[in-house]
Amino acid sequence: MSMREINLPARILMGPGPSNVHPRVMQALSSPTVGHMDPTFIELMDSTVELLREVFQTKNFLTLPVSGTGSAAMEAALGNILEPGDTVIIGLNGFFGDRMSQMASRWDVEVVLVEAEWGHIIEPEAIGKELRRHKKVKLVAMVHAETSTGVLQPLEEIGKLAHEHGALYLVDTVASLAGCHIPVDEWGIDICYSGSQKCLSCPPGIAPITLNDAAIQALDNRKSKVHSWYLDLSLIKYYWGTGRTYHHTAPINMIYALREALRVVLEEGLENCFARHHRNGCALRAGLEAMRLKFLAPESYRADMITAVMVPDGVDGEGVRQVLLNDFNIEISGGLGPLKGKIWRVGLMGQSSKASNVLGFLTALEQILTKEGFEVPQSAGVNAANKILATS
C-alpha cells in the first residue's frame, strides 16, 4: 500500500487555506535545489526580502520568511518578544487568538485575555481598559482575519492605544496579507507575520515575518534567551541579514516558491489584488444571502477572504461538505472549536479568489441544499453574485 502511486486530485480549494497555487509558483518550487550558501541563492534571498517588504508595505530591515508554517511564525513573533515576567494582552475572539494564548502561556508570561464572542470583533476600548489596568504591558497581540469566524478585526486604534501605553503591537495577518490593505508601517504594527498558503497562494511551509526597530530593540534587550533555538530571530537575522552566518538550512525550494508567489501578487499590483478579493467576497456574500443563508459575523466586519456561513437548521453540514468534495471537487471547511458543525467556512484567497469559483460553488451548494430539502430560490445565489461581478 505504502509504495504505490497516489494520484492527487486537482481540487478547487475554497477552505481557509491552502488556496490554489499559481502554475508559475509550482514551477519555481521544483527548480533545481542549490546550496543554502550558494551566491545565486543569497541573491534570491535578498530579492525575496525586498518583495516581502513591498507586500507588508514596510521598510523594516528585519523581514524574512520563517522556516515553517504560519504557526511557526506566530510562535517566532510571540516568542522572540516575550520573556518570563512579561505581560501580554491577547485579543481572543476565535481559534487563533486562543492559539496565541496557548503559546505564550508556556513561557512564564502573564497572559491577559481580552475576549469577545466568536464571530465578533474585539472592541478597542476593551484593550484600552486592560492596558490601563496592568502596570507594564510588553505586547498587545491581535489576529487580523480570524479564519475560524470570518471576522476582520479593525487594527489602527488598538495599535495607537498599545503605543500610548508603551506596549509593542503584534498582528497576525496569516489569512489577510495580500488579501486586503495592511500597511504595516503606517498602522504602527511592530511585529507582523503571515502564512504562505492563504492569499499569497504558495504551498504551506514558509511564513513571512517582519519586525521594526522597536521590536528589534525589545529582542536585543532580552534578559533571557528566546525559548526556541530554531525560531530565535537574534540568530536567524545573521543569516538573512548582514553576515550570512549559517543558522539552519533554509527550506530552499519553498523560498523559490514564496518569491514567485510574491512576484505574481506584485505583478497584479497590491491594489488590484485587494480589489479582486473584495469583489469576489462581496459576490459570494450576496449569493449566499440570496440563498437565505445567514452569516456568523455582523455585516461590518466580514472578511473578504474567508466567509463563515451558518449551517441551516436540519441540514447535515459535514454531509454537504463531503458531497462538495466528492461530487464537485470543491473543498470548503467546517467550524473549529465551539463552532464545530455549526458553520461552513468558505475561502476566497489568492488564486482561489475568482469569479468562476464563486459561481461554481454557489451552483453546487444550491443543488446540494435543494436535495437536502432546504428550500433555495432557484438560481438566486448565482444571479445575485453575477450582478456584483458584472457591475464591478
Place this chain on the structure above:
Amino acid sequence: MSMREINLPARILMGPGPSNVHPRVMQALSSPTVGHMDPTFIELMDSTVELLREVFQTKNFLTLPVSGTGSAAMEAALGNILEPGDTVIIGLNGFFGDRMSQMASRWDVEVVLVEAEWGHIIEPEAIGKELRRHKKVKLVAMVHAETSTGVLQPLEEIGKLAHEHGALYLVDTVASLAGCHIPVDEWGIDICYSGSQKCLSCPPGIAPITLNDAAIQALDNRKSKVHSWYLDLSLIKYYWGTGRTYHHTAPINMIYALREALRVVLEEGLENCFARHHRNGCALRAGLEAMRLKFLAPESYRADMITAVMVPDGVDGEGVRQVLLNDFNIEISGGLGPLKGKIWRVGLMGQSSKASNVLGFLTALEQILTKEGFEVPQSAGVNAANKILATS
C-alpha cells in the same frame, strides 16, 4: 532587481547537504496542493509514515515528519523529552553536538557535555563515566554522522550504557539516515530524527522523527508543557496518529516530496543504497589519498556520506571552493567553527553519491590544485578511485 527572473543553476551538490534531488521527487513536490484534511492527503500521510518506519527500521507508532528542517527535528527531539530540572548528557565532538547543547541549555536543564576533539569519536566509556557520576540522567544525546568533521560515531555501546542507567537514548541521524545501516529498534535508539536534504535527497524543509514507547512515556509523564507549541509532539501526534485533529497546516507539498524520496530509496533497497554510499565513499577517499591529501578523521571512523579533507598548507581553501563552483559547477563546503579555512567537506549523499561525481570532483580538484602549485601525481586520484569503483 527584486522582480526579475533568477536563473537557478543545476549544481552538482557535493557539500554536506542539500544533495541533488531525484527528478521524480521534484515532480511529486509540484503536484497539486490539496487541503491538509483532504482524504487523499490523509492517505498519503499514512503511507509516508509507513515508509519512514521502513527507512528508520522501526516499528515505532510515533513516526512522522516535523514541519521544518533538521534543526527543527533536533529541537523537537530534545525539547519534547527534556524539561526543567532534567539532566542530559550530550556528546560534543563537532558543530551539531554543540547545537544540541545550545538548544537544551535554554530550558533550565543541566547539560553535561562529554567532549572529544573535533574529528574524533566520543569514547563510550567517557559517556559511561558521566552516567555514573550524575544521579539521574534523563537523556543521552549523540550525533551519528557529524557533518562538520566527517566522523561516524559508533552508537550501540552508548545506547546500552544509557539504558543501564535508566536514561533515554537520542540519536541525530540527519546526515546518515539512508546512507548507512541505522536499525533504530535493534540498536535501542529511543528517539531518532533526520533531515530530508541529505541521504534522502529531498529538498530541505521537512524532517523525519521517530519515538518509541519509552520516549512517549517520558513525554506523557512531563510535569511541564513542552517549551514550543509548534514542535509539541503531544499535540502533533493527534494529527499524524489517531484522531486527525488539526494542529498546524502541514507543509503539504514537502510531504509529497519526502514520500517520493522515501519510495526512491526503498525501490533501490536499503542495503543497495548503503552499499552505494560505501562504495563511492571509499572511492573518494582512495582518490584523495592518492593525491596526497590528508583526512581530519582517523581511518576507522570516516563516514561515507561526508569526508573532511585537510586543506594543504599554502593552498587557499576558499579560493579552491570558488573555482570548483564557478568553473566546474560543483559545490563543496568549507569548515565550520574551529575548522574554518582548515578543511574541505565533500559530501556524497543520496542522489549525489555516484561514481561520476567522485571522478568529476577528483579531476577538477587535481586541475585546480596543480594550478595552485600543489604537486599532485597526474591522474592518481581518478585512477585510485576507478580501481575501487571497478572492483566493487
